[in-house]
Amino acid sequence: MATIIDGKSLANELNKKTKLEVEQLKKKGIVPGLVVIIVGEDPASKIYVRNKQRKAEQLGIYSVVEEAPSTISEEDLIGIVQKYNQDPAIHGILVQSPLPKTMDEPRVTRTILPEKDVDGFHPVNVGRLFANLKGDYPIACTPRGIMTMLKHYEIPMEGKNAVVVGRSNIVGRPMMALLNNANATVTLTHRFTSNLSQYTQNADILVVATGVRHLIKADAVKPGATVIDVGMDRDENGKLTGDVDFDHVKDVAGFITPVPGGVGPMTIATLMQQIVELAKWSD
């Protein structure tokens, strides 16, 4: 039976640390500030935004939500981003994904100042991560939060075989970079991969981010492996579940994250951590 990686309690710890850092920054006259820009009325996006705002406020972070109608033009949206680029009270700018399909989302992301890019999605920050450059820059929050979990549970990475399933720019690709930078040997798999289980069965560390419910079954997992489930899927009863068949994989794996209570809380805690860092770096 695997050790269950307790993302919720780890996120609580991280949030406590962040809260302390906010208090210390305030003594120096700096109030970390976040703006979340949301376009349109997508209910899931609205919940995400509300959760981020609530968490920020709990931790003493100044938080603004800017709501734009789905009819806003790309130029006007970019204008809003630029307004916050110039606002010294704001250290992190987050444009809630997805944008309306008519918009060029990478173009909007690119207008966020790299030093206010709290999501780590600006190409210059992506490039720094992939080139493993030194220095202070933001990194995509989900994979960074996973690295925090792996380090906390002292999972060895150097020289280990790591397999990432799914290659989104939000999770899979930056996850690949972070594991590579930690000296794991990383394979990035995706929808075109043939014989996926041939890769996953050899993985010491397996990170799954596909949005395909229970894609990874017990027979696809190496005994003793660390299994990280980024999925947020719904089962037939509407219950939240992951890309990993947790109930059976937990009997094979050495470490495993549950859904919910694994990667999810760590992502939002890492976002908060990163706003405070951006505020510090701007000083």
Next chain:
Amino acid sequence: MATIIDGKSLANELNKKTKLEVEQLKKKGIVPGLVVIIVGEDPASKIYVRNKQRKAEQLGIYSVVEEAPSTISEEDLIGIVQKYNQDPAIHGILVQSPLPKTMDEPRVTRTILPEKDVDGFHPVNVGRLFANLKGDYPIACTPRGIMTMLKHYEIPMEGKNAVVVGRSNIVGRPMMALLNNANATVTLTHRFTSNLSQYTQNADILVVATGVRHLIKADAVKPGATVIDVGMDRDENGKLTGDVDFDHVKDVAGFITPVPGGVGPMTIATLMQQIVELAKWSD
């Protein structure tokens, strides 16, 4: 016996195409311009720079070599870069690596305007590549040249297992990105990888860029695989050879690049191709 990938003749073809493009651009009043900045007296660097300059001139590209003494300060070197950033006659700026060890090379690279970054090393261009963004931007020349070879020889990539040995920012990492973007399943291996041959033996496409002479022997190669050798090593007699034990691997592989005459000529031809593209995109 493998098909030998003829990098030299493919480079000649590409150079002919580039030369024609230069002529056409000149009719429109645009002369593609390259500056190569070299610091110090490293003999190998001087040869590389001279080769690039000579090739550029052969193709009708305006070419400047700016030589700086090894005693130049980082600020003064950046000043030279900035001068060419503003020079409308120059479309591509290349700072010959390596710089003196006292200098922060990534910082110097970062001062090159991304739209004049002919090497594709600026973080914003690296980030675009890794995120597989659409649009026109320069890409590291060695891996891009390898992609041109793979396409020319109609090597299938989608769904294939690709292994990259060596993770430099000049070859291994961008190679990984390009193969991933072409829908191969890519594993990036490096000095910390344990059981390297376990990976290479399963590779349909194997790209080796380590600087370790004859690291890859015949028993490490899958029968029929495509083997790309980026090595430029010297054997005990001072003869140029690669990271792959060509004489034996050629009996196992399906396709193989020789050294010399494989990747080398394609790199410089790709550099020329890219200068012309930068000139076109600037129009």
